[in-house]
Amino acid sequence: MLQIDGEKIVLREFTKTELYDEKYFLWLRDLEIITQIYHLDYFLPLDFSEVVEYVQSLWDSKSDCFFAIYYKENNKFIGTQRIGHINWRTGIADMGIMIGDEEYRGKGLSKDIMRTSMKYAFKNLSLRKLTGGTSRTNIAMQKCFEGLGFVKEGVIRSQLLIDGEYIDHILYGILKSEYKIN
Numbered sequence: 594m595l596q597i598d599g600e601k602i603v604l605r606e607f608t609k610t611e612l613y614d615e616k617y618f619l620w621l622r623d624l625e626i627i628t629q630i631y632h633l634d635y636f637l638p639l640d641f642s643e644v645v646e647y648v649q650s651l652w653d654s655k656s657d658c659f660f661a662i663y664y665k666e667n668n669k670f671i672g673t674q675r676i677g678h679i680n681w682r683t684g685i686a687d688m689g690i691m692i693g694d695e696e697y698r699g700k701g702l703s704k705d706i707m708r709t710s711m712k713y714a715f716k717n718l719s720l721r722k723l724t725g726g727t728s729r730t731n732i733a734m735q736k737c738f739e740g741l742g743f744v745k746e747g748v749i750r751s752q753l754l755i756d757g758e759y760i761d762h763i764l765y766g767i768l769k770s771e772y773k774i775n
Contacts, residue, residue, distance in 0.1 A: 597660070599709035602702060604660040604674055611661040611670055612648050620672075620693030628755055629691075629731060656681070658718075662690070662706055664697060671697045674706055676714050676723075684721030684769075686714060703737045711741065715769045722768050728753050729761040738765040742773060 597604040611617055618641055620626050651659040658676040663669060671694040679686040690706050692698050714720045725743065727734040739745070743765035751759035 597709055597713050598665075599705045601665055601705050602671075602709065603663045603665055604706070604709055604713070605663060607648065607651070607659040607661045607673060611673075612645065614670060616670065616693065617673075618644060620691065623693070625695075626691060626693060629728075629734075651675070658713075660710070662692070662702075664702075669694070671702075672706075674710050676710055676718070676720075679718070679720070684719070686718070686720050686723055688714075688723050688725040699733070703734065704740055707737060707741055711767070711772060715772050720769065722766055724764065724766045726762055726764045728755060729763060730755065735763060741767070742771055743767045744771070 594608070595606045621639065621644060648659070651657045656677070656679040658679075660674040661670055662672040662674055664671050672690065672692040674691075675687075675689045677687050677689060688707060688710060690703060690710075692702060692706075711723060714723055723743075724746075725738060727738070729748075744767065745763060746766045747764045749762040749764065752762035753760045
């Protein structure tokens with residue numbers, strides 16, 4: 594099984610162990626998480642079989658890497674990380690993280706998670722560019738992207754509907770040539 598070590602976290606291939614961990618499904622029903630990762634389809638009734646189908650599609654995909662995030666100190670499953678929509682021809686992929694366990698949010702782990710997955714994407718997958726996005730209201734994720742060298746590439750104005758208000762979606766990108774191991 595693939596395992597990638599970060600400073601405080603470990604990324605492991607997402608397996609049935611995590612899929613059938615009851616916490617995972619509960620995270621997908623958590624309003625705060627759904628809002629931050631902007632998966633509004635999770636607001637709708639969601640059957641566990643749909644989650645299984647989604648994860649199976651990631652496992653079968655040749656253009657997605659899906660990881661479980663573990664906190665090193667206690668080996669606790671705390672979230673997921675995805676290098677997705679990989680375009681092998683152009684060498685571009687999208688990055689996304691979900692820290693599901695509330696106890697581990699706001700502790701600066703996003704930067705470690707992103708740094709660890711960036712290193713894997715650039716060195717092992719030989720990707721040329723990574724992209725990501727977040728809402729204008731997610732200041733922590735903006736700081737994370739910018740602190741890792743991502744460049745703000747654009748703003749899609751009034752794109753995301755959050756708490757009854759249309760919010761800008763900020764797009765980020767980093768080229769392999771701009772990547773510096775932190």
